[in-house]
Amino acid sequence: MSSTRIAVVIPSYKVTRHIASLIASIPSYVWRIYVVDDACPDQSGNFVKANCTDPRIAIVFHEVNQGVGGAVMTGYRAAIKDGAQVIVKIDGDGQMDPALIPNFVDPILSGEADYTKGNRFFDLEKVRTMPKVRLVGNAVLSLMTKLSSGYWDLFDPTNGYTAIHARVAEHLPMEKLSRRYFFETDVLFRLNTLRAVVMDVPMEAQYGDEVSNLKISKIVTEFLFKHARNFMKRIGYNYYLRDMSLGSLELPVGLLLFCGGGVFGIYQWTNSMRAGVETSSGTVMLAALPILMGIQLILSFFGQDIAAVPRTPLHKKISRRAL
Structure with missing residues (x-):
């Protein structure tokens, strides 16, 4: 793994309380770390520049907030341009343990998958630690995502701990992907239209004092509409345009x-x-x-x-x- 160019992308928005410790815990075999300051009011990028001396860090600034999807796509483009082979996306709020990176990267390097994502529901005993609102919301979203994405064997679609092979990332229509909270689910839909292999990776989430901006109301409004749209698009692409x-x-x-x-x-x-x-x-x-x-x-x-x-x-x- 040490010879593989593994890049980590960290979309940064109001994460100054956690990002320094997160970067410090990223293993040494990671080739480069891209911190994308998404027009953060706390100036996350400048905070990292002033408090983190890791030479692997590359900081990218957005003049206008583009949402988590826009920040991740900026990181993808920078990593691909620099020659990364596998790109891992980790949130900057401290919920995702960088020690798990091999679990996400190994299936890609071994040729088993093109894209891996976390699944916090694998260990049912640990599910009890998940806030009840997130538990119900993720269950509903998982069902809708199975329909819209076509990946019936996946769960926990909003999980942001992901890894992707750079060659597959190059073929994502980055300009068309949802820019905000629907981003992870929209990526799955686009990956299915590419016929990419996606694999769940068991993980345990770490819940601390971070604040989630995801509102349950989006599940039954914006998310429902977008899932229905992607379902119809997927059926049209896969069953009528590409093949019958x-x-x-x-x-x-x-x-x-x-x-x-x-x-x-x-x-x-x-x-x-x-x-x-x-x-x-x-x-x-x-x-x-x-x-x-x-x-x-x-x-x-x-x-x-x-x-x-x-x-x-x-x-x-x-x-x-x-x-």
């Missing part, structure tokens, strides 16, 4: 039967209510049969979608490109 399969037929036919049967059933039930007569068993069957067939086709589609999770790493098949 049996699932390309099962989903629309299933939806048509389900909705058609439902509309027909409601129409007949309404007419029966107005006429004051019971709906005949034949009419009920005419409504129920397409609904049941539609459900079966939709479930069959999701079965195929689950089986289609990428399994062959992408970074071995692609070459570097100029940014």
Whole structure:
């Protein structure tokens, strides 16, 4: 690992209480550390410059706040330009233990994955230490992310402890990625459209006196809309533009039967209510049969979608490109 150019990107916004100790704990085999000051009101970049003497540090300043996604993309671009091979992203608030970096990097270097991310739900005994609000929020987000990203075997989608092969990072549409709290989930969606292999890495979060800016209301408003948008995009990309399969037929036919049967059933039930007569068993069957067939086709589609999770790493098949 010492011969591999591993870069660490730290998006920095109001993290001056933790960032110095975090940098000091980053292992010596890490090649370079990119601190991205995202127009921090506490001037995190200047704080690091004044208090940290590690020669591996490169500080990048944003004149305008771009959110965590914008800060990470800035770090990715700088690391790729300098020749990094694997890029690890760690938050600057002290929740992520740098000693775990090998757990994230090894699957990439061994050719098992293109992208790794933390999963705080692996050890059920440790889940009890997680704040209840985060526990419920992450469970809801995980379900929505499975649908929108297509990675059905992943959990804890908002976990920001990640690592990515530089060749795969080069092919991310960085200008299109969400800039703020939806960033981690949006990356998963984009990775699926590239057919990259993503792997969960068990970890234990460290909760201290840091303050989370993620509001639960975003789960049912902004996040819900963006998940629905990404789901429709993913289905369009993977099942109609890039390739076609049996699932390309099962989903629309299933939806048509389900909705058609439902509309027909409601129409007949309404007419029966107005006429004051019971709906005949034949009419009920005419409504129920397409609904049941539609459900079966939709479930069959999701079965195929689950089986289609990428399994062959992408970074071995692609070459570097100029940014």
